[in-house]
Amino acid sequence: MEDILRPIYQERASQLNTLGVLLVEKKEKTTLTTDSFDVVLLIIVKEAENPVFIKHYTYDQKKAAMHVISEAQLEEWLLLGTNRKIFEWLHHARIIFDRNEYVAKLKTELEEFPFHGRKIKMGLEFAKLIRRYVDGKTLFENKQFLDAYNHVVHSLHHLARLAVIENGLHPELTVWRQIKQIEPEIYKLYEELVNSEETLEQRLELLFLASEFLIHSRTEMGSAHLIKVLSSKEYWMYNEMLNEEELRPYSVDLPVLLEYLIEKHVLEVVNVETKGQGVYHRCYRVNKKLS
Structure with missing residues (x-):
C-alpha cells in the first residue's frame, strides 16, 4: 500500500508548506486506531485554507x-484532547518525511510532556469533570437516575x-x-457503577459519596492553571476571562468551575458598583488567603 501511496505523499512532501508526512498502519486484530482503514497517511502543513482536509x-x-x-x-x-486518535497516530506512525525535524521534536515533546502543558490539560479535564459531576448530582437529586448515570460515567472518565x-x-x-495500573481506586469505582447488583439509585448514591473525596483531593492540582492566570489581576469580570487567550479553552465549563471553586473557598466574589443603584458587577478573584 505504501508503494501505491508514494506518488501522493511525495507530491505533498515537495511543497514547502509541508512540515511532515507520517504513515499509520492498522494493527492486527484491531481497527480502532485507524478507523477501519488499512493505512492512514497523516500530512502536517504549516498553513491551510481548511484546517482539516481528508481523502479516501x-x-x-x-x-x-x-x-x-x-x-x-x-x-x-x-x-484540548478533542481528537484522541492523534496521540496514537503520532506515537505509532512511521515518519516518511520530516522537514527540519519538526515531527521528531514534536514526538519528543509529547513523550516528555512539559509540566506547563500538563497543568493546562489538567485544568481543562478538571473543568469537564466538575461540569459532569455537578450536572449529574442535580439530575440525581431530581430522581432522573438514567440521565444522572450518563453524567456520572462521563465524570469518572474525566x-x-x-x-x-x-x-x-x-x-x-x-x-x-491505563487507569487500572495507575489509579486502581478510580477503576474500582467504575467497576462498581457498571457491575454492581444494587439498584441504580443506590449505586449512584454511593458513587457520589466516594467520588466527592477523589475530586476534592484534586481541586488544588486541577485548578492550578486557572488560579495562576487569575492571580495576575486584582479581580476579573466574567467576560474578561472569556476573552483571555489562556482561558478560552475552558469555554462552556467555566461558569460551573467558578461556582465550584467559590464553594470550596478557592475563589471569592467581588461586587463592583454599576451605574444602577443596588446593582453590582459580579467579579471574581483568587481567595487572598491562598495568595
Missing part, C-alpha cells in the same frame, strides 16, 4: 485515508484522564487499561 482511497481490496491538517489544528487537538495526566502520561483511547 481504495487499492487491491484495501482502504487508505489521507488526512492533511494544519499546524494550528494539530496544536489545538493536542491541547477523573481517570485527569489521573493519567497527573502521572505525566497522555490518556490513550484505552484509558481504563
Whole structure:
C-alpha cells in the first residue's frame, strides 16, 4: 500500500508548506486506531485554507485515508484532547518525511510532556469533570437516575484522564487499561457503577459519596492553571476571562468551575458598583488567603 501511496505523499512532501508526512498502519486484530482503514497517511502543513482536509482511497481490496491538517489544528487537538486518535497516530506512525525535524521534536515533546502543558490539560479535564459531576448530582437529586448515570460515567472518565495526566502520561483511547495500573481506586469505582447488583439509585448514591473525596483531593492540582492566570489581576469580570487567550479553552465549563471553586473557598466574589443603584458587577478573584 505504501508503494501505491508514494506518488501522493511525495507530491505533498515537495511543497514547502509541508512540515511532515507520517504513515499509520492498522494493527492486527484491531481497527480502532485507524478507523477501519488499512493505512492512514497523516500530512502536517504549516498553513491551510481548511484546517482539516481528508481523502479516501481504495487499492487491491484495501482502504487508505489521507488526512492533511494544519499546524494550528494539530496544536489545538493536542491541547484540548478533542481528537484522541492523534496521540496514537503520532506515537505509532512511521515518519516518511520530516522537514527540519519538526515531527521528531514534536514526538519528543509529547513523550516528555512539559509540566506547563500538563497543568493546562489538567485544568481543562478538571473543568469537564466538575461540569459532569455537578450536572449529574442535580439530575440525581431530581430522581432522573438514567440521565444522572450518563453524567456520572462521563465524570469518572474525566477523573481517570485527569489521573493519567497527573502521572505525566497522555490518556490513550484505552484509558481504563491505563487507569487500572495507575489509579486502581478510580477503576474500582467504575467497576462498581457498571457491575454492581444494587439498584441504580443506590449505586449512584454511593458513587457520589466516594467520588466527592477523589475530586476534592484534586481541586488544588486541577485548578492550578486557572488560579495562576487569575492571580495576575486584582479581580476579573466574567467576560474578561472569556476573552483571555489562556482561558478560552475552558469555554462552556467555566461558569460551573467558578461556582465550584467559590464553594470550596478557592475563589471569592467581588461586587463592583454599576451605574444602577443596588446593582453590582459580579467579579471574581483568587481567595487572598491562598495568595
